[in-house]
Amino acid sequence: MISIKGLTKKFLIQHKEITAVDDLSLTIKKGEIFGVIGYSGAGKSTLIRLINRLEEPTSGSVIIGDKEITNLRKGELRNARQNIGMIFQHFNLLWSRTVSENISFPLEIAGVPKDEREKRVQELIQLVGLAGRENAYPSQLSGGQKQRVGIARALANDPKVLLCDEATSALDPETTNSILDLLVDINERLGLTIILITHEMHVIQKICNRVAVMENGKIVEQGEVIDVFLKPKHSVTKKFVEQVMGNEEGDLTEIIDDHSAGKLVRLHFIGETANQALISTISKQFNIEVNILQGKINQTKLGAYGTLTVQILGEIEEIDRTITFIKEETSIEVEVLAHA
Numbered sequence: 001m002i003s004i005k006g007l008t009k010k011f012l013i014q015h016k017e018i019t020a021v022d023d024l025s026l027t028i029k030k031g032e033i034f035g036v037i038g039y040s041g042a043g044k045s046t047l048i049r050l051i052n053r054l055e056e057p058t059s060g061s062v063i064i065g066d067k068e069i070t071n072l073r074k075g076e077l078r079n080a081r082q083n084i085g086m087i088f089q090h091f092n093l094l095w096s097r098t099v100s101e102n103i104s105f106p107l108e109i110a111g112v113p114k115d116e117r118e119k120r121v122q123e124l125i126q127l128v129g130l131a132g133r134e135n136a137y138p139s140q141l142s143g144g145q146k147q148r149v150g151i152a153r154a155l156a157n158d159p160k161v162l163l164c165d166e167a168t169s170a171l172d173p174e175t176t177n178s179i180l181d182l183l184v185d186i187n188e189r190l191g192l193t194i195i196l197i198t199h200e201m202h203v204i205q206k207i208c209n210r211v212a213v214m215e216n217g218k219i220v221e222q223g224e225v226i227d228v229f230l231k232p233k234h235s236v237t238k239k240f241v242e243q244v245m246g247n248e249e250g251d252l253t254e255i256i257d258d259h260s261a262g263k264l265v266r267l268h269f270i271g272e273t274a275n276q277a278l279i280s281t282i283s284k285q286f287n288i289e290v291n292i293l294q295g296k297i298n299q300t301k302l303g304a305y306g307t308l309t310v311q312i313l314g315e316i317e318e319i320d321r322t323i324t325f326i327k328e329e330t331s332i333e334v335e336v337l338a339h340a
Protein backbone atom coordinates (compact mmCIF):
# COMPACT_ATOMS: atom_id res chain seq x y z
CA MET A 1 0.00 0.00 0.00
CA ILE A 2 1.09 3.55 -0.72
CA SER A 3 0.04 6.24 1.66
CA ILE A 4 0.49 9.91 0.85
CA LYS A 5 -0.25 12.37 3.62
CA GLY A 6 -0.40 16.14 3.51
CA LEU A 7 2.06 16.24 0.61
CA THR A 8 2.99 19.76 -0.45
CA LYS A 9 5.49 21.07 -2.99
CA LYS A 10 6.13 24.76 -3.46
CA PHE A 11 8.35 26.23 -6.16
CA LEU A 12 9.82 29.68 -6.09
CA ILE A 13 9.83 31.28 -9.53
CA GLN A 14 11.18 34.84 -9.76
CA HIS A 15 10.37 35.49 -6.08
CA LYS A 16 6.84 34.19 -6.62
CA GLU A 17 5.71 31.07 -4.81
CA ILE A 18 3.80 28.41 -6.73
CA THR A 19 2.13 25.56 -4.90
CA ALA A 20 2.33 22.68 -7.41
CA VAL A 21 1.03 20.04 -4.96
CA ASP A 22 -1.14 21.33 -2.15
CA ASP A 23 -1.63 19.35 1.08
CA LEU A 24 -2.53 16.24 -0.88
CA SER A 25 -3.49 12.95 0.77
CA LEU A 26 -4.11 9.71 -1.09
CA THR A 27 -4.09 5.96 -0.50
CA ILE A 28 -3.21 3.53 -3.27
CA LYS A 29 -3.89 -0.16 -2.78
CA LYS A 30 -1.33 -2.87 -3.41
CA GLY A 31 -1.66 -4.34 -6.91
CA GLU A 32 -4.06 -1.79 -8.33
CA ILE A 33 -3.69 0.44 -11.37
CA PHE A 34 -4.33 3.93 -10.09
CA GLY A 35 -4.73 6.84 -12.50
CA VAL A 36 -4.27 10.54 -11.80
CA ILE A 37 -5.81 12.79 -14.41
CA GLY A 38 -5.69 16.57 -14.74
CA TYR A 39 -5.07 19.39 -17.15
CA SER A 40 -1.64 20.83 -17.81
CA GLY A 41 -0.30 22.56 -14.71
CA ALA A 42 -2.57 20.64 -12.30
CA GLY A 43 0.51 19.24 -10.54
CA LYS A 44 0.45 15.63 -11.78
CA SER A 45 4.12 15.40 -12.80
CA THR A 46 5.23 16.99 -9.56
CA LEU A 47 3.08 14.53 -7.58
CA ILE A 48 4.48 11.45 -9.32
CA ARG A 49 8.05 12.76 -8.96
CA LEU A 50 7.46 13.32 -5.24
CA ILE A 51 6.54 9.66 -4.82
CA ASN A 52 10.09 8.49 -5.63
CA ARG A 53 11.64 11.76 -4.43
CA LEU A 54 12.91 12.90 -7.80
CA GLU A 55 11.39 16.02 -6.31
CA GLU A 56 11.88 16.87 -2.61
CA PRO A 57 8.63 17.70 -0.83
CA THR A 58 8.17 20.97 1.01
CA SER A 59 6.15 19.03 3.61
CA GLY A 60 4.13 15.87 4.03
CA SER A 61 4.97 12.19 3.71
CA VAL A 62 5.02 9.31 1.24
CA ILE A 63 4.98 5.80 2.68
CA ILE A 64 5.44 2.77 0.41
CA GLY A 65 4.89 -0.55 2.19
CA ASP A 66 6.65 -0.10 5.51
CA LYS A 67 9.14 2.54 4.31
CA GLU A 68 8.63 6.24 4.73
CA ILE A 69 10.27 7.41 1.52
CA THR A 70 10.24 11.03 2.61
CA ASN A 71 12.39 10.21 5.67
CA LEU A 72 15.14 8.15 4.02
CA ARG A 73 18.75 9.24 3.80
CA LYS A 74 20.49 9.23 0.39
CA GLY A 75 21.87 5.68 0.54
CA GLU A 76 18.62 4.25 1.89
CA LEU A 77 16.69 6.12 -0.78
CA ARG A 78 18.87 4.59 -3.51
CA ASN A 79 17.97 1.11 -2.22
CA ALA A 80 14.30 1.95 -1.82
CA ARG A 81 14.18 3.27 -5.40
CA GLN A 82 14.99 -0.21 -6.69
CA ASN A 83 11.46 -1.04 -5.64
CA ILE A 84 10.02 1.86 -7.62
CA GLY A 85 10.35 1.73 -11.41
CA MET A 86 9.46 4.70 -13.57
CA ILE A 87 8.67 5.27 -17.24
CA PHE A 88 8.49 8.60 -19.03
CA GLN A 89 6.68 10.29 -21.90
CA HIS A 90 9.91 10.69 -23.89
CA PHE A 91 11.32 7.34 -22.82
CA ASN A 92 14.64 8.73 -21.40
CA LEU A 93 16.73 5.99 -23.04
CA LEU A 94 20.50 6.04 -23.42
CA TRP A 95 20.94 6.66 -27.14
CA SER A 96 24.45 5.22 -27.41
CA ARG A 97 23.38 1.91 -25.87
CA THR A 98 21.54 -0.96 -27.51
CA VAL A 99 18.18 -2.27 -26.31
CA SER A 100 19.89 -4.95 -24.19
CA GLU A 101 22.40 -2.48 -22.79
CA ASN A 102 19.66 -0.02 -21.86
CA ILE A 103 17.76 -2.71 -20.00
CA SER A 104 20.95 -3.94 -18.35
CA PHE A 105 21.87 -0.46 -17.08
CA PRO A 106 19.95 -0.46 -13.76
CA LEU A 107 21.24 -3.99 -13.08
CA GLU A 108 24.82 -2.78 -13.54
CA ILE A 109 24.16 0.04 -11.08
CA ALA A 110 22.70 -2.46 -8.60
CA GLY A 111 25.89 -4.55 -8.92
CA VAL A 112 24.25 -7.64 -10.41
CA PRO A 113 26.88 -10.06 -11.83
CA LYS A 114 27.22 -10.25 -15.63
CA ASP A 115 25.77 -13.73 -16.27
CA GLU A 116 22.78 -12.99 -14.04
CA ARG A 117 22.29 -9.66 -15.83
CA GLU A 118 22.25 -11.32 -19.22
CA LYS A 119 19.68 -13.85 -18.09
CA ARG A 120 17.46 -11.16 -16.59
CA VAL A 121 17.72 -8.97 -19.72
CA GLN A 122 16.59 -11.91 -21.86
CA GLU A 123 13.58 -12.52 -19.60
CA LEU A 124 12.63 -8.86 -19.75
CA ILE A 125 12.98 -8.72 -23.52
CA GLN A 126 10.55 -11.63 -23.80
CA LEU A 127 8.18 -10.06 -21.25
CA VAL A 128 7.84 -6.77 -23.16
CA GLY A 129 7.77 -8.37 -26.63
CA LEU A 130 11.10 -7.13 -28.00
CA ALA A 131 12.66 -10.44 -29.05
CA GLY A 132 14.85 -9.94 -32.12
CA ARG A 133 15.52 -6.26 -31.35
CA GLU A 134 18.17 -6.85 -28.64
CA ASN A 135 21.00 -5.22 -30.58
CA ALA A 136 19.09 -2.32 -32.09
CA TYR A 137 19.79 1.26 -30.97
CA PRO A 138 16.91 3.45 -29.73
CA SER A 139 17.08 5.55 -32.93
CA GLN A 140 16.21 2.42 -34.91
CA LEU A 141 13.05 1.73 -32.89
CA SER A 142 9.44 2.90 -33.23
CA GLY A 143 7.89 4.94 -30.38
CA GLY A 144 6.07 1.87 -29.05
CA GLN A 145 9.26 -0.19 -29.08
CA LYS A 146 11.14 2.59 -27.28
CA GLN A 147 8.52 2.60 -24.55
CA ARG A 148 8.81 -1.21 -24.30
CA VAL A 149 12.53 -0.73 -23.62
CA GLY A 150 11.59 1.89 -21.02
CA ILE A 151 9.21 -0.57 -19.37
CA ALA A 152 11.75 -3.43 -19.41
CA ARG A 153 14.39 -1.15 -17.92
CA ALA A 154 11.97 0.02 -15.22
CA LEU A 155 11.19 -3.60 -14.32
CA ALA A 156 14.82 -4.78 -14.29
CA ASN A 157 15.25 -4.71 -10.53
CA ASP A 158 11.87 -6.35 -9.96
CA PRO A 159 10.15 -3.31 -8.42
CA LYS A 160 6.89 -3.45 -6.49
CA VAL A 161 5.64 -0.13 -7.88
CA LEU A 162 5.70 1.31 -11.39
CA LEU A 163 5.24 5.05 -11.90
CA CYS A 164 4.13 6.09 -15.39
CA ASP A 165 4.55 9.75 -16.29
CA GLU A 166 2.35 10.37 -19.39
CA ALA A 167 3.81 7.13 -20.75
CA THR A 168 1.60 6.99 -23.84
CA SER A 169 1.18 10.70 -24.60
CA ALA A 170 3.80 10.68 -27.37
CA LEU A 171 2.33 7.60 -29.06
CA ASP A 172 -0.35 7.14 -31.74
CA PRO A 173 -3.69 5.59 -30.63
CA GLU A 174 -2.90 2.06 -31.81
CA THR A 175 0.54 2.01 -30.17
CA THR A 176 -1.00 3.56 -27.05
CA ASN A 177 -3.41 0.63 -26.84
CA SER A 178 -0.66 -1.95 -27.20
CA ILE A 179 1.41 -0.29 -24.45
CA LEU A 180 -1.66 -0.09 -22.19
CA ASP A 181 -2.31 -3.79 -22.81
CA LEU A 182 1.29 -4.49 -21.85
CA LEU A 183 0.88 -2.53 -18.60
CA VAL A 184 -2.25 -4.53 -17.71
CA ASP A 185 -0.40 -7.76 -18.52
CA ILE A 186 2.51 -6.79 -16.27
CA ASN A 187 0.15 -5.68 -13.50
CA GLU A 188 -1.63 -9.03 -13.57
CA ARG A 189 1.41 -11.25 -14.05
CA LEU A 190 3.71 -9.56 -11.56
CA GLY A 191 1.16 -8.14 -9.14
CA LEU A 192 2.79 -4.75 -9.63
CA THR A 193 1.13 -1.60 -8.30
CA ILE A 194 0.93 0.94 -11.12
CA ILE A 195 0.40 4.68 -10.69
CA LEU A 196 -0.05 6.56 -13.92
CA ILE A 197 -0.62 10.19 -14.70
CA THR A 198 -2.32 11.30 -17.87
CA HIS A 199 -4.50 13.99 -19.41
CA GLU A 200 -6.35 11.40 -21.50
CA MET A 201 -9.52 9.90 -20.07
CA HIS A 202 -9.50 6.91 -22.43
CA VAL A 203 -6.24 5.77 -20.77
CA ILE A 204 -7.99 5.84 -17.39
CA GLN A 205 -11.04 4.10 -18.83
CA LYS A 206 -9.04 1.34 -20.44
CA ILE A 207 -6.76 0.20 -17.66
CA CYS A 208 -7.32 1.86 -14.27
CA ASN A 209 -9.18 0.47 -11.28
CA ARG A 210 -9.42 3.81 -9.53
CA VAL A 211 -8.86 7.41 -10.55
CA ALA A 212 -8.12 10.73 -8.88
CA VAL A 213 -8.83 14.01 -10.64
CA MET A 214 -6.36 16.81 -9.91
CA GLU A 215 -6.74 20.57 -10.16
CA ASN A 216 -4.52 23.29 -8.70
CA GLY A 217 -2.39 20.80 -6.79
CA LYS A 218 -5.37 19.16 -5.09
CA ILE A 219 -7.48 16.07 -5.68
CA VAL A 220 -10.98 17.29 -6.46
CA GLU A 221 -12.59 13.89 -6.96
CA GLN A 222 -11.62 10.25 -6.71
CA GLY A 223 -13.17 6.81 -6.83
CA GLU A 224 -13.67 3.62 -8.79
CA VAL A 225 -13.36 4.37 -12.51
CA ILE A 226 -16.89 3.15 -13.27
CA ASP A 227 -18.44 5.33 -10.55
CA VAL A 228 -16.53 8.43 -11.61
CA PHE A 229 -17.54 7.89 -15.23
CA LEU A 230 -21.19 7.32 -14.39
CA LYS A 231 -21.62 10.11 -11.88
CA PRO A 232 -18.87 12.70 -12.25
CA LYS A 233 -19.40 15.41 -9.65
CA HIS A 234 -16.74 18.06 -10.18
CA SER A 235 -16.80 20.25 -13.32
CA VAL A 236 -13.25 19.17 -14.28
CA THR A 237 -14.23 15.51 -14.00
CA LYS A 238 -17.32 16.14 -16.15
CA LYS A 239 -15.13 17.65 -18.87
CA PHE A 240 -12.81 14.64 -18.83
CA VAL A 241 -15.74 12.22 -19.00
CA GLU A 242 -17.04 14.16 -22.02
CA GLN A 243 -13.76 13.31 -23.77
CA VAL A 244 -14.96 9.74 -24.11
CA MET A 245 -18.74 9.94 -23.58
CA GLY A 246 -19.63 13.10 -25.51
CA ASN A 247 -21.71 15.89 -24.01
CA GLU A 248 -24.96 14.17 -23.08
CA GLU A 249 -26.57 17.17 -21.43
CA GLY A 250 -25.99 19.30 -24.52
CA ASP A 251 -27.67 16.80 -26.84
CA LEU A 252 -30.52 16.18 -24.44
CA THR A 253 -32.43 19.44 -24.85
CA GLU A 254 -32.76 18.78 -28.55
CA ILE A 255 -33.89 15.19 -28.00
CA ILE A 256 -36.53 16.26 -25.46
CA ASP A 257 -37.88 18.91 -27.87
CA ASP A 258 -38.10 16.38 -30.71
CA HIS A 259 -39.80 13.59 -28.75
CA SER A 260 -42.77 14.87 -26.83
CA ALA A 261 -44.91 11.70 -26.79
CA GLY A 262 -44.76 8.97 -24.11
CA LYS A 263 -41.91 9.13 -21.62
CA LEU A 264 -38.32 9.92 -22.25
CA VAL A 265 -36.11 7.84 -20.04
CA ARG A 266 -32.38 7.51 -19.51
CA LEU A 267 -31.10 4.11 -18.46
CA HIS A 268 -27.79 3.80 -16.65
CA PHE A 269 -26.07 0.47 -17.10
CA ILE A 270 -23.24 -0.62 -14.83
CA GLY A 271 -21.04 -3.67 -15.03
CA GLU A 272 -22.68 -6.85 -16.23
CA THR A 273 -26.09 -5.28 -16.69
CA ALA A 274 -24.75 -3.54 -19.78
CA ASN A 275 -25.10 -6.86 -21.52
CA GLN A 276 -28.65 -7.58 -20.44
CA ALA A 277 -31.16 -7.63 -23.25
CA LEU A 278 -33.40 -5.13 -21.48
CA ILE A 279 -35.01 -3.53 -24.50
CA SER A 280 -36.23 -6.79 -26.01
CA THR A 281 -37.41 -8.01 -22.59
CA ILE A 282 -39.59 -4.98 -21.86
CA SER A 283 -40.89 -4.81 -25.45
CA LYS A 284 -42.11 -8.41 -25.15
CA GLN A 285 -43.38 -8.21 -21.60
CA PHE A 286 -45.30 -4.93 -21.77
CA ASN A 287 -47.63 -3.39 -24.30
CA ILE A 288 -45.26 -0.58 -25.17
CA GLU A 289 -42.93 0.52 -27.94
CA VAL A 290 -39.34 1.55 -27.30
CA ASN A 291 -37.37 3.94 -29.49
CA ILE A 292 -33.66 4.12 -28.81
CA LEU A 293 -32.65 7.76 -29.25
CA GLN A 294 -29.11 7.89 -28.02
CA GLY A 295 -26.70 5.57 -26.34
CA LYS A 296 -23.15 4.83 -25.48
CA ILE A 297 -21.74 1.77 -23.80
CA ASN A 298 -18.08 1.83 -22.82
CA GLN A 299 -15.79 -0.93 -21.67
CA THR A 300 -13.67 -0.38 -18.58
CA LYS A 301 -11.36 -2.72 -16.76
CA LEU A 302 -14.15 -3.69 -14.37
CA GLY A 303 -16.89 -4.19 -16.95
CA ALA A 304 -19.11 -2.19 -19.25
CA TYR A 305 -21.05 0.90 -18.30
CA GLY A 306 -23.04 3.40 -20.21
CA THR A 307 -26.31 5.14 -20.79
CA LEU A 308 -29.16 4.64 -23.20
CA THR A 309 -31.75 7.33 -23.80
CA VAL A 310 -35.07 5.84 -24.93
CA GLN A 311 -38.59 6.99 -25.65
CA ILE A 312 -41.28 4.67 -24.28
CA LEU A 313 -44.62 4.93 -26.09
CA GLY A 314 -47.98 3.45 -25.04
CA GLU A 315 -50.71 3.85 -22.39
CA ILE A 316 -49.36 5.84 -19.46
CA GLU A 317 -50.18 3.05 -16.93
CA GLU A 318 -48.31 0.53 -19.05
CA ILE A 319 -45.31 2.86 -19.36
CA ASP A 320 -45.26 3.32 -15.57
CA ARG A 321 -45.49 -0.45 -15.08
CA THR A 322 -42.49 -0.84 -17.40
CA ILE A 323 -40.46 1.72 -15.45
CA THR A 324 -41.37 0.09 -12.14
CA PHE A 325 -40.28 -3.27 -13.58
CA ILE A 326 -36.87 -1.89 -14.62
CA LYS A 327 -36.38 -0.25 -11.22
CA GLU A 328 -37.41 -3.27 -9.19
CA GLU A 329 -36.35 -6.25 -11.24
CA THR A 330 -33.04 -5.13 -12.73
CA SER A 331 -29.97 -3.31 -11.49
CA ILE A 332 -30.34 -0.68 -14.19
CA GLU A 333 -30.91 2.84 -12.93
CA VAL A 334 -33.80 4.73 -14.49
CA GLU A 335 -33.99 8.48 -14.83
CA VAL A 336 -37.19 9.96 -16.27
CA LEU A 337 -36.19 12.97 -18.35
CA ALA A 338 -39.56 14.11 -19.66
CA HIS A 339 -43.11 12.93 -20.12
CA ALA A 340 -45.93 14.04 -22.32
Ligand SMILES: Nc1ncnc2c1ncn2[C@@H]1O[C@H](COP(=O)(O)OP(=O)(O)OP(=O)(O)O)[C@@H](O)[C@H]1O
Binds near residue numbers: 012013019020038047
Ligand atom coordinates in the same frame (compact mmCIF):
# COMPACT_ATOMS: atom_id res chain seq x y z
N1 LIG B 1 10.90 22.53 -11.42
C1 LIG B 1 9.95 23.46 -11.36
N2 LIG B 1 10.25 24.74 -11.07
C2 LIG B 1 9.28 25.67 -10.98
N3 LIG B 1 7.98 25.43 -11.16
C3 LIG B 1 7.60 24.19 -11.48
C4 LIG B 1 8.57 23.14 -11.60
N4 LIG B 1 7.90 22.00 -11.92
C5 LIG B 1 6.59 22.33 -11.99
N5 LIG B 1 6.41 23.64 -11.74
C6 LIG B 1 5.12 24.35 -11.70
O1 LIG B 1 4.23 23.61 -10.89
C7 LIG B 1 2.91 23.58 -11.44
C8 LIG B 1 2.49 22.15 -11.68
O2 LIG B 1 3.29 21.59 -12.72
P1 LIG B 1 3.28 20.05 -13.14
O3 LIG B 1 4.28 19.87 -14.23
O4 LIG B 1 3.41 19.21 -11.94
O5 LIG B 1 1.79 19.92 -13.72
P2 LIG B 1 1.20 18.80 -14.68
O6 LIG B 1 -0.19 18.59 -14.24
O7 LIG B 1 2.10 17.63 -14.71
O8 LIG B 1 1.20 19.53 -16.08
P3 LIG B 1 1.97 19.12 -17.43
O9 LIG B 1 1.21 17.96 -17.97
O10 LIG B 1 1.87 20.35 -18.26
O11 LIG B 1 3.39 18.80 -16.99
C9 LIG B 1 3.00 24.42 -12.71
O12 LIG B 1 2.57 25.72 -12.40
C10 LIG B 1 4.46 24.41 -13.07
O13 LIG B 1 4.83 25.57 -13.76
